[in-house]
Amino acid sequence: MRVGLPLDMPYKVESEVATAHFLRTILQVPTPRILGYDSTNENELRFPWILMEFVPGQNFADKEWRDISMIKKRRLVTQLAHFHSRLFNHHFAYIGSLTTGNGSQNKSLTFNTGLAPGLTPPGRDTRLLSLITAILLMVLHLPNLSLLLALIYLWTKITKGQAQPVPPIGRCSSLDFFASSPSTSRGPFDTATEWVYTRLHDVRARWISGLQPNAPEAVLKRQLKMVHFTTRLLKCVPVLFDGTCSEDVMSLLAADLHWGNVMVDEDNDLVAYIDWEFITAVPLWAAATLPDIFPIRDYNEPKKERYPLRVIRGQLETGIGGVNKMYWFNLRDYEDTVLRNHFLAEMANINPGWTREYHNPKSKQKRDFLQMIIAAEGFGLFDPHYNTWLDRFERGESTAGVLEGLFDNWGND
Secondary structure, eight states, rough: OOOSSSOOOOTHHHHHHHHHHHHHHSSSOOOOOEEESSSOOSSTSOOOEEEEEESSSEEEEEEGGGGOOHHHHHHHHHHHHHHHHHHHHHHHHHHEOOOOSSSSSSEOOOOOOSTTTTTTOOHHHHHHHHHHHHHHHHHOOOOOOOHHHHHHHHHHHHTTTTOOOOOOOEEEOSGGGTTTTSSOOOOOOOHHHHHHHHHHHHHHHHHHHTTEEEETTHHHHHHHHHHHHHHHHHHHHHOOOOOSSSOOOOEEOOTTTOOEEEOOTTTTEEEEEEOOTTTTEHHHHHSSSSOOTSSOOOOOOOOOOGGGEETTTTTTOOOOOOOTTHHHHHHHHHHHHHHHHHHHHHHHOOOHHHHHHOOOHHHHHHHHHHHHHHHHHTTTOHHHHHHHHOOOOOOOOOOOOTTTTTTSSSOOO
């Protein structure tokens, strides 16, 4: 049972339920089946809750990384690539979160309405068993039961090709709007221009309203810097985005997917992906990004001989495996680099469209811009590279590589 804080009710829970159902029934992604939920706190628990089937295993983040073979890690990354490919290939017309449609403002694409939500057509084995049983009952002179089984078989043949209904896109239930003013629109948004404008106007207004003229000089200087920064970002929007729907196709982005959301068995084989809150449909240029578990910059392979055990306060440190503990941290960074390259190679093989979008210079520029918006929305962490990027953009120069690696490990476990 998953119990959450009463945040963004009822949209947060409804979005998580709709997303999990969509992934499980339509994209065939291994994720727990939702058994029931309450998206409000008007219940005995006084909290929103989701009841889902039990998934055996352990989340991969709790495993001892150095004890797991690279073969197993590569296999998990291969499966992760196939999952991301399915997400990227399913398109939507709006920016927003999937919803159950129970009371929230929503927009929907046209979709087939073959089966009720949660009802999956019986598989090939079930249909075959029904047919064989019907024949046996007929041989045993039980025509009524035989007819019933034959009808079941016929129904499963009819429903086999019918699609599950796609949940509609509703307002954004995401961390992007977590601190936004209640009056700020959460969508659904028709275009990327509308989406980024809304976020920038909101965050700029918040920095302005939070100005403290009597605050210490350093605090006021930082606040004014963020107002100036968001003003410059706003001026970039008409140049970077065309404002039309012509190029805006959306797909779901699992922005918070990390090893803690990957369930594996005792042999480190994939069991399920979990935790689908705050998932949003975004433009393809934003969706074609690396999962948080991978670094953007490259890390070299560490050499054990460079990590001898040290003498600390007259005693030889314990270490791990006869070397300094830093060796294992640096080895993890290197292996993450290797796994990232494996992910990119796998995506190039199974989804050239994602790869083109990922390497497209214009898409990279928009992703950089989006990361600066996220920085402004957060704690106002300002990096001098932002000014360099904006200076080059305003002069019409290339911004490639200016922010490279700056956002590494922002949410990694």
